[in-house]
Amino acid sequence: LDPDKYLRIPEIYFNALEKENPVLTGLIRQTSGGMLKFKTDSPTLALKAKTTNENYGSGLTPNVVSGFDCYIYNEERCAWNYVNVARSENEEEVLFFENLAGEKEIIIHFPLFAQVLSLKIGIDKKAAIKKPKPFSVKGRLVYYGTSLTQGANASRPGINYVSTISRNLNIETLNLGFSGNGLGEPTIRKAIREIADMMMLVIDYDANAGATGSLYTTLKPFISEVREYYPTLPIVIISRIFYILEDYSAETKNKMAHRRTFQKETVESLNESHIYYIDGKTLLPEKPFDCFSDQIHLNDLGFYWFGQNLTDKLKQILIREGVVKEWKQKS
Template sequence: MAEQTTQSNRVDAQKLDPNMKLEQTGELGLKWLSPKERPFRLSGFPWFHQDGVYRRMPVQPKHELPPAVNQLANSTAGGQIAFRTDSPRLAIRVELTGKANMYHMPATGQCGFDIYLGEPGDQQYFGTTRYDHTQLSYEVVLYEFPNTELRHVTLNFPLYQGVKEVSIGIAAGSRIEEPLPYRTGKKVIVYGTSITQGGCATRPGMAYTNILSRRIPLEFVNLGFSGNGRGEPEVARVLTEIEDPALLVLDYEANAVGVELMKRTLPEFIRIYREAHPGVPILVVSKIQYARERFEPALLRLRLDMKKVEMDTVEMYRSQGDANIHFFDGTALLGTDSYNECTVDGVHPTDLGFLRMADTLTPVLQELLHRELT
């Protein structure tokens, strides 16, 4: 009797709510295309032309990467597919390298794609892949319209898993065209932590680098490495290989562990990068406030001490004549009030937290990139 009661009380919202049912594609008669080929544009994978895989670091780097960074580079955070099509129906077929496996981040953010429609400057969210998160592959209809019309499409890659293969399905007889070009061919490179990578956004488009990419018409390269963005010199040397940088953002304080590590890594990271790119603006961003700081004074002191190291390092370079290095106080990134309501675990932002971060950083980046945007 007790077992029957338990069964009757069990809730399965996907069966009870039609809005939560998984997509069933069936036989759609679509033509499947690879985004690796023109006229599709792939962004966020600087070494794709060399290695041909969806990866954020080179497969065989000239400088040996820390093992964890090398593995995390297979997460496709920040990757994007852009194109235009007049197909009334659009679908996606995805083969993942791993399943969703986190307790505090939805499968849609870890392993899903989301879609934005509209030209740069007017990209509007349309939907997210609804798939069985227990599977390693899925096929989902992204949209189905009654009319044929040329639409500008941007798809954001998963944030916390890798993608072996992805294909785009369009109706037979429909056409694919190149997306509208970026303002320039230069890139904004953002190096940092799990927060940079997008943990714990509910869907890829809500990672703060992806939000910024919709506001600033340049390619963004997300080099956030969960728990492992620690400012290693080997990583700095690999970053110097990325061609046509417009700006380097360093947002790795949260992984630097302590003051001594930050003192040792930050000046050297900047030195290595500056030798290769003497005129590229560099923005050092200190970390967000953690919720526990209100109750643990030692945690607050650590953040303030780390921030001072970053400020002092930037000031040292500026005093030596480097006017293209800047500091931004991350204390304000989540807002000055109710900031502790913007995370999923006291550390990693929710979508609201990421939106606040992007809102705060947008004018900062626009000012540093004014030459590229005018």
């Protein structure tokens, strides 16, 4: 494994990013959204890895920072079943499972807030690794956002809502959530519009860009620049989720409402059929307070509701856009 290849954005953009926002080059090396997908008949699955030792404070668990978690596809349930999470920061051997007979389709989700420096997957000597079944849709859903998108504060990698959407819809996703730095910089916009085989782009950076004001100067250029490369690509703009302090400060509530209105009106002003606005408040329950780990970030319950609700909305957009005629269950 070459750690320089496990980048969420190619290294060719790094020189420009160092001038615009040097924090991003470190965040890009963190492997949020990375996954291995394969079939194996091995009754045992183990892992050895080396990751960077990142310290992100009390809001993030060690498992979400540097852990790998494993899912097995269950044919009867037509769903991915969570099996185990494993941490191997210094190439210790750790087991995902043992004594599980039969051929299995596996997903291993990578750490969300650490860089993977080495990785080895262990199977029984007589077992084989095969290609997995293909994704249901060609192309990649690219999701640009903030620390929420990167996965704060889920308890383990697979709970991240971008990964949930990938499993739910059986599609390839690219997680471009950058903690505290979803600001719509010119080079980030350039890197995104030059991604090959995008089949949908989700832009969900209000929580960072709205706070700094860059939302107002970057959203329209962001959309228009992508349109030069992808004239009919479905683009989804998602405003910030409910902010707890909205209930206690009229000023804060008005600011959040203004940002939501700006994004909605920006989408409407473009008067085109391939762009959509989703109010982030609608992705959580009506009383969302137990969905938070702090004033800003979601806990596992919040990630669950966000992932399930957004799955339904994105599914309908993909059907409307003709990406699929109807959604077929993975078989």
